[in-house]
Amino acid sequence: MKRSLVYLVGAGPGDPRLITVKGLDCIKKADVIIYDYLVNVDLLKAARPDAEFVYVGKQGGAHTLEQDEINKLLVRKALEDKIVTRLKGGDPYVFGRGGEEALVLSENRIPFEVVPGITAAIATPNYAGIPVTHRDFTSTFGLITGHEDPTKDESSIDWAKISTGIGTLAFYMGIKNLPYITGQLMKHGRSKDTPVAVIRWGTTPQQKTVVGTLETIVQKAKDIRPPAITIVGEVVKLREQLNWFEHKPLFGKTIVVTRSREQASEFADQLYEYGARVIEFPTIEIAKPDSIQPLDEAINNIQSYNWLVFTSINGVDAFFQRLFELGKDIRDLKGIKVCAIGPATEGGIEKYHINVDCRPPKFVAESVVEELKKVTAIRDQKFLLPRADIARSFLPEELEKLGGIVTDLVAYKTIMAQPANINLLDKIKSGEIHIITFTSSSTVRNFVQIIGEKNIAALDGCVQFASIGPITTQTAEEMGFRVGIRAHEYTIPGLVSAILENTLSGN
Numbered sequence: 001m002k003r004s005l006v007y008l009v010g011a012g013p014g015d016p017r018l019i020t021v022k023g024l025d026c027i028k029k030a031d032v033i034i035y036d037y038l039v040n041v042d043l044l045k046a047a048r049p050d051a052e053f054v055y056v057g058k059q060g061g062a063h064t065l066e067q068d069e070i071n072k073l074l075v076r077k078a079l080e081d082k083i084v085t086r087l088k089g090g091d092p093y094v095f096g097r098g099g100e101e102a103l104v105l106s107e108n109r110i111p112f113e114v115v116p117g118i119t120a121a122i123a124t125p126n127y128a129g130i131p132v133t134h135r136d137f138t139s140t141f142g143l144i145t146g147h148e149d150p151t152k153d154e155s156s157i158d159w160a161k162i163s164t165g166i167g168t169l170a171f172y173m174g175i176k177n178l179p180y181i182t183g184q185l186m187k188h189g190r191s192k193d194t195p196v197a198v199i200r201w202g203t204t205p206q207q208k209t210v211v212g213t214l215e216t217i218v219q220k221a222k223d224i225r226p227p228a229i230t231i232v233g234e235v236v237k238l239r240e241q242l243n244w245f246e247h248k249p250l251f252g253k254t255i256v257v258t259r260s261r262e263q264a265s266e267f268a269d270q271l272y273e274y275g276a277r278v279i280e281f282p283t284i285e286i287a288k289p290d291s292i293q294p295l296d297e298a299i300n301n302i303q304s305y306n307w308l309v310f311t312s313i314n315g316v317d318a319f320f321q322r323l324f325e326l327g328k329d330i331r332d333l334k335g336i337k338v339c340a341i342g343p344a345t346e347g348g349i350e351k352y353h354i355n356v357d358c359r360p361p362k363f364v365a366e367s368v369v370e371e372l373k374k375v376t377a378i379r380d381q382k383f384l385l386p387r388a389d390i391a392r393s394f395l396p397e398e399l400e401k402l403g404g405i406v407t408d409l410v411a412y413k414t415i416m417a418q419p420a421n422i423n424l425l426d427k428i429k430s431g432e433i434h435i436i437t438f439t440s441s442s443t444v445r446n447f448v449q450i451i452g453e454k455n456i457a458a459l460d461g462c463v464q465f466a467s468i469g470p471i472t473t474q475t476a477e478e479m480g481f482r483v484g485i486r487a488h489e490y491t492i493p494g495l496v497s498a499i500l501e502n503t504l505s506g507n
């Protein structure tokens with residue numbers, strides 16, 4: 001029997017990796033996830049595919065659901081004997097109305113647990129280079145709501161005490177009231193020269209930080225919109241030395257990844273490490289071939305082959321998946337030599353505990369033929385090439401010219417992905433996107449299909465294009481793209497390096 005349980009979980013300040021291990025577990029096991037505006041939706045990817053999602057976000061006072069309705073929803077879902085994960089930005093008990101929600105659960109005798117999260121007042125200054133305490137500057141740190149109505153007769157904030165009694169002050173929800181807040185602090189004795197930082201969307205690649213003093217910050221931060229936190233205190237000065245996040249090489253860059261959803265994460269992770277904001281815009285999907293029969297026949301006669309040649313990780317996975325589905329295992333491959341193009345393909349093969357016998361130094365078909373010639377006589381050798389439906393004919397043709405006996409078959413199919421639900425064209429034209437990456441010719445072709453051929457010319461100058469290798473570059477150029485960033489090594493790390501070099505050289 002299932003029992004109802006509600007987890008009130010702090011999702012952390014924005015960077016999806018700043019959730020706790022327990023918080024992530026609660027996402028993984030939830031039947032229902034109820035989440036707020038400040039929760040990074042990337043976290044929802046960890047949920048079960050059949051989980052129900054309910055968005056109850058509040059954005060600057062515009063409530064999708066009133067708090068009272070959120071409370072009722074929590075109770076109702078829990079009474080359906082469900083595991084409910086209530087995800088809240090930062091920490092659930094810091095200005096998040098988590099206390100109210102927990103009380104409602106308690107009153108309704110619904111079991112609950114509260115999972116702490118990293119709150120904005122600690123994480124966002126950190127990502128802006130500001131430690132909230134430091135022995136030389138302050139021994140106290142206060143978390144204050146900036147949301148208080150300035151026209152209220154009696155303030156619940158004792159401005160006289162906090163202005164001079166606490167070293168570092170963090171104001172949540174204080175953007176609209178910034179003139180009031182800074183005015184109150186100065187009026188109650190805090191020096192007008194006290195350093196202040198306002199940090200918007202902290203810990204995310206969109207983070208923006210503005211620094212001033214109590215006297216100047218209102219003017220300097222006039223373009224900053226919520227969500228932003230205001231940090232007041234001498235510690236703000238440390239930002240000059242400790243600003244590690246905003247100095248990451250790709251910080252401030254927005255990069256589009258067009259490869260399939262399954263393959264995007266490795267690339268996206270590397271770009272993230274360098275501080276980039278990544279938009280996943282899959283243009284291709286990997287699907288089963290129209291007929292599995294040729295692959296089955298090859299696998300059933302696998303011992304008649306001398307060489308297995310893999311040109312992509314998709315080919316590796318499709319081949320081994322089918323091998324196992326047919327009840328075979330790697331012992332059936334005994335004695336067959338293996339050739340792999342590129343480290344990712346090789347890594348895919350090694351995952352099945354099989355060594356690679358031939359690794360071409362360049363990751364194009366031309367290099368495969370050259371390298372194979374070095375390690376084997378081609379004539380009368382039987383080669384199996386489990387590849388994509390759209391693979392180039394160069395490799396089988398060359399091997400056959402040299403007397404090889406080639407079975408070139410479709411192990412997987414590349415189809416066009418359903419376009420992601422974002423208006424990429426507008427984002428490109430408005431300058432929000434800096435680099436679009438192509439990792440195969442089919443990503444180029446499908447990108448053009450999705451965006452529309454007539455729109456391509458207008459993109460020139462708005463955005464840079466990056467390509468993984470010469471064949472992809474050639475396809476891109478034929479389709480009218482100016483490819484300014486080219487990988488020297490035709491791999492994802494090679495492409496990341498080329499993007500880094502390009503950025504560091506000031507583009």
Ligand code: SAH
Binds near residue numbers: 119173200202
């Ligand atoms: N429970 C949350 C706070 C909710 S109140 C927490 O512990 O962080 C909402 C306010 O938090 C916003 O108005 C803003 O002041 C602050 N905030 C939350 N996330 C933020 C972020 N990524 N960057 C800047 N401020 C943030």
